[in-house]
Amino acid sequence: MAKLSLRRRRALALSGGLLAAPMVASGVARAADDWPNRPVRYIVVFPPGGPTDTLSRIVCAQLSELTGQQFIIENRAGSGGNIGADVIAKSTPDGYTIGLYTIAAHAISPTLYAKLPFDAAKDFTGIAMLWSVPNFLMTRLDFPANTIPELIALAKANPGKYSFASSGAGTSPHLTGEMFKQMAGVNILHVPYKGSAPAHQDILAGQVDMMFDNIPGPLGLMKGGKVKGIAVTSKTRHPAVPDKPTIAEFLPGFEISSWGGVCGPANLPPAMVEKLSALTKKALETPTVKTAFEQQGATNMWLSPKDTAAYRANDEKKLAPIIKASGAKVE
Template sequence: MKNVILPRRRALILTGGALAAPMLAPMIATGVARAADEWPNKPVKYIVVFPAGGPTDTLSRIVCHELEKLTNQQFIIDNKSGSGGVVGAEAIARSAPDGYTIGLYTIAAHAIAPTLYTKLPFDAGKDFTGIAILWEVPNMLMTRLDFPANTVPEMIALLKANPGKYSFASSGAGTSPQITGEMFKSMAGVNILHVPYRGSAPAHQDILAGQVDMMFDNIPGPLGLMKGGKVKAFAVTSKERHPAAPDVPAMAEFLPGFEITSWGGVCGPAGLPPAMVTRLSELLKQALESAALKEAFDKQGATRRWLNPADTAAYRADNEKRLAPIIKASGAKVE
């Protein structure tokens, strides 16, 4: 092979670059760490993957309010709803990994959707950086006020005697309320029609108007309607009765093994610098420990649940694995 002789100027550039690389690496690392320490130095977009006014949106706004107090920066809520949270989750996955677009980490988009949807525009395990899990919320089964049953056994008997006659609402295809309804159908052996809505608020309106018969939904919404005497509450989906509604039985009292809990947290796109993830995680933990947030969460029926970034990723993966056979057994599928 012939020796390759480089022009002197190019040789000097290449040699200089090789010598500079080891010196630049610490400088780059220092710059990333400084950026994390200074985050945020401008407003942060926070994508909520469900419509405004629903229970998850409310909890997200409470968290963002606490973050604003801790950082003296704006956290601007951007509601991107649709397809059970998939639309908003895709927006998070495609955002720049700079910490200025983060958003809601949910059971629907990140643990249910991978099994429920035949095709997703993202990989729930690879395209996100899980930052923290912040809360768990059971669902509550409510019905219109004039529903002709008053207990879960009476409801199951009624539904079995009238297959296909009654309907259940959800906050959207692929959401936790839908999967909870499908789980109920499968375990109770009943046939009820699924009616998806774009969020909880319009579904609640139709429950009150008698346009749809029943709904599993995150406990804050049904709890308020129940206390206002506007709906009947039949059961909660946590393993045991919920302290916010101690007189409402757990569904597991009638259908052993029936347990499903919605959860929410914060995530960003894949590739967020580890130092920034740590900074975000620590701020979220501080927010979660505030007395104001605890009081607000209690009013919403949400249980605070803190998980660090590593445990957050494992929790999501475990939920996907646990729910997959339930979803498959229900026969539910979204194209």
Template sequence: MEQERGSPHVVRRQLLLGMVAGTAGLATARAASGQRGTASNWPDRPVVYINIFPPGAATDTLSRVYCTKMSELAGQQFVVENRSGAGGTVGQAAIAQAPPDGYTVGLGSIASLAIAPSILPDLSYDPARDFTFISGLWKVPNLLIVNKDLPVRTLPELVELLKKNPGKYTYGSSGFGTSPHLTMEMFKQRAGLNILHVPYRGGAPAKLDLLAGRVQLMFDNMPTVIASAREGQVKALAVTSAERNSAAPDIPTMAEFFPGFEITSWGSLVGPAGIPAPLVERMSSLTKQALQDPGLRRFFEENGATTWWTTSQELADFRTAQQRLFAEVIRATGAKVQ
């Protein structure tokens, strides 16, 4: 036995077996390390953040401020890519189709995740199945603005003008199925108005046509249009939050004239389905830090937005509840793709 152990043949065989075992052990260790590092080392390269609306929209401004802070915290760039169209559903589909490795995430919105399922018949994704819900980001009211040359100064005056001229005036929106579109449809239903919808690929081009007088009124996310209202380029008549907004406390709420009228837009951080739970927790934790930053919070508030952090499960549950809510609103207003 001692002689067999010491033979060159046996020694060589034992060395080979040892090398195989060592290699297997090293591979296992590396795999385990890689699995642990998926969360702890993320990100080790730039992260693509898909904004589902075009440059210049409220979501673009808020997204870029958030991504700048996340870049500082994570030590890697969060690169914003705008993929707009069809009320945000084009970009939302792109997020759903990305690899679930945490390096492609993006905006989940009220329009594309809560409203679109009830208003767009050919939606290419299932909001409940095709996404990983990471965290809430912000909530913003919509602001009702009109062309500065329109002969009204208050919401009651606007309603009177529109009722006297059925079918004469048009409203712009950031697209079918967005919260500004649905907000105006609710306004039409509550006030008994006849005005034509002109959809755009985002709020920014809609606002440009409103400034030029090609459309006369619109709702849009408050951060996009509050500066134009302050500068007198447009007239701001009402906000859609339940209470007046601290960024513009002199502007009344819709509910002051139409009790119970409230629609608040929201944005969230989502990724494709299948992102591992530890990585979701890592992204959520960094997002919480970003949203607690005083400079970011101040910027959001000055532009009419409120920071909104949630857990992954809280966001998923909230989205489900919002879809049910807006399905009822859509049935009540008769809003549909025209």
């Protein structure tokens, strides 16, 4: 009798589990169908005012328009985007905390930082790529060099005298500067900031000499006559500044662009990921976003969730040798 009772209990437990599984799946599907039914927190991993913040606000405004719910920007800056990325990684996987997927935190930091509070490959759900932007080299107005050859000659004649700002250790502007140092054979001091906006302020004040930054920020400063624009880091000249050369015209093979996407924590329900991805694609295809991206010098780079994760992994692999060769390491 005891054995029979045990069998019955196991059978009942099994049947209960089988009944519960469809119910759980059904609940997840309903949650995805109903999403979003309240405001969504969108973590931007850099401070207000910088290029990634500006582009994120453009996308979030359109997502709010499409869904009827507010996508509320929350800036969590610091440590090259790692502080904000950690907030995303540790959030509840319900679709109501998502945020910025960046080349800095998700492709550069795994090699640059000796220790991270998250695993870039395992602790996030890639949802979609959003944009690609080249970096742009700008200098303070009274900087003695006006071209890449002049800058290289000046830096070689004065090793360690000049400085370049970045939006933080491990960001794409930082890595661009390190790549320039390697390929040009120059010694320029790196000065990291907590985002682009404070770095811009110190260039305007003459505290640092130059900066490789995502093109939207330098474009506005250059058009306002506040900085000198030198060159872009893309393979070909950029339509926003067709009169400015590429660095590759003087250093063959020099090419690097920043990218941004949207991600959530690991274990987001697949149905919700697909819905989020489709919504971001729809947002990027609207005339409002297309025009705003063009004005900011950004290119639509939408990719599916699977391709987004693959792109991140490939970029990490591609950039790792450059980071290691630079000797840069953050403990």
